Amino acid sequence: MPELPEVETIRRDLAHAVVGRAITAVEWLDARIVRGDVEGAELAARMVGRQGAAVARRGKFLVWRFTSGEGLLLHLGMSGRLTVGPRSDEAWPRHTHLVVALSSGAVVRLVDPRRFGRVAWLAAPAAGPGGMGPEPLSPRFTAESLGRILAGRRAPIKAVLLDQRRVAGLGNIYVDEALFRARLHPARPAGSLGAREVGALHRAIRRVLRDALADRGTTFMDYRDAHGQRGEHAAHLGVYGRAGQPCRRCGAPIVRVVVAARGTHLCARCQPAGAHGGSDTEVSGRRG
DNA sequence: AGATGATCCTGTATGC
DNA sequence: TGCATACAGGATCATC
Incomplete structure (x- = not known):
C-alpha cells in the first residue's frame, strides 16, 4: 500500500511529467472517487486548460498544483496506481478511474x-489537507516533538503512529519496520516509552523511510511507481510479511499478531512486550 | 477529548 | 474442481 516513500516516489515522477504542461482533456473521471464540494463533471471541466505548477506531497496525499492557484488533491488509498505514459490505443485497465491528457502528449491515469x-478539487492548494501531524522527514520532526506526541497516551504506540493526525505518512508497513528497528513492542502504551526509547524510535522512523525511499518504495502486491515499475524495498524488510521466517537480527521466528486492528509483524525476542528501558526516564504528563 | 468500531471495496487466499 | 467465505487495510464517520 502506498505510504510516504511510495507516494513521494510517485510525486517525483509525476512532477517531471506535469510541471509546465497544460491539461488538454480529462478523458474519464469516475464520479465515485470524487470527494469534496466539487462533484465529478464539474471537477473535470475545471481541470481542462489548467497548467501544472508543482506536485506537492503531504503525508500520503498528493497535490497537483496549477498556475491558477487551484489544485487537485489525490489519495491512492490501498491499491491506487498513478501512472504517466504515452497515449495508448489499448483498452484501459480494469478499475481505471481518471485519465488526464497533457499538452506533452502524455496521459496520467x-x-x-x-x-x-479519492480525488478532490482544491480551491487553494497552499492549505492542502489539514489536521495532519508533522512530516517525519522534515527537520521539524525531532525526538522532542515525537516525545510530546507520545506523552501521556495509553493507546498502543502502533495506533498512535498510524494516526495521520499525530505523524503524517506512516502506514502499516513502515510502522512495523520502525518499531522493529527501535526494538519496541507495537502494543506498548505510547506514553510508556522512555526518552531513550523515543530517541531510538525517532531515528528508526527516519531511517526506515529514507531507506525505502532510496529503493523507490515497497512493492508487496499493488504498488507501482508512476512508470509502472516495482519498488525494490520488499527484499529489505525486517518483519513486515515475514511471519514464520527468522529474525534478521536474532534468528527467532517473526510472529504476526493483531494490534490496533491491523496485522502486526514483530520479533518477540527483539521486541519484548514488557521492556521499559532500564534506567530510562518515562515520558509522562501533559502535552504541549 | 480521545479512543474504538463499522464502513467502504475487490483481489487473493483459504476452507470445504 | 468449484464455490463460498474470510481477509487485507487508509481514512472517515458514528459511537462509546
Whole structure:
C-alpha cells in the first residue's frame, strides 16, 4: 500500500511529467472517487486548460498544483496506481478511474481496484489537507516533538503512529519496520516509552523511510511507481510479511499478531512486550 | 477529548 | 474442481 516513500516516489515522477504542461482533456473521471464540494463533471471541466505548477506531497496525499492557484488533491488509498505514459490505443485497465491528457502528449491515469483512493478539487492548494501531524522527514520532526506526541497516551504506540493526525505518512508497513528497528513492542502504551526509547524510535522512523525511499518504495502486491515499475524495498524488510521466517537480527521466528486492528509483524525476542528501558526516564504528563 | 468500531471495496487466499 | 467465505487495510464517520 502506498505510504510516504511510495507516494513521494510517485510525486517525483509525476512532477517531471506535469510541471509546465497544460491539461488538454480529462478523458474519464469516475464520479465515485470524487470527494469534496466539487462533484465529478464539474471537477473535470475545471481541470481542462489548467497548467501544472508543482506536485506537492503531504503525508500520503498528493497535490497537483496549477498556475491558477487551484489544485487537485489525490489519495491512492490501498491499491491506487498513478501512472504517466504515452497515449495508448489499448483498452484501459480494469478499475481505471481518471485519465488526464497533457499538452506533452502524455496521459496520467489513476487505476484503483479497491477504490479506497479519492480525488478532490482544491480551491487553494497552499492549505492542502489539514489536521495532519508533522512530516517525519522534515527537520521539524525531532525526538522532542515525537516525545510530546507520545506523552501521556495509553493507546498502543502502533495506533498512535498510524494516526495521520499525530505523524503524517506512516502506514502499516513502515510502522512495523520502525518499531522493529527501535526494538519496541507495537502494543506498548505510547506514553510508556522512555526518552531513550523515543530517541531510538525517532531515528528508526527516519531511517526506515529514507531507506525505502532510496529503493523507490515497497512493492508487496499493488504498488507501482508512476512508470509502472516495482519498488525494490520488499527484499529489505525486517518483519513486515515475514511471519514464520527468522529474525534478521536474532534468528527467532517473526510472529504476526493483531494490534490496533491491523496485522502486526514483530520479533518477540527483539521486541519484548514488557521492556521499559532500564534506567530510562518515562515520558509522562501533559502535552504541549 | 480521545479512543474504538463499522464502513467502504475487490483481489487473493483459504476452507470445504 | 468449484464455490463460498474470510481477509487485507487508509481514512472517515458514528459511537462509546
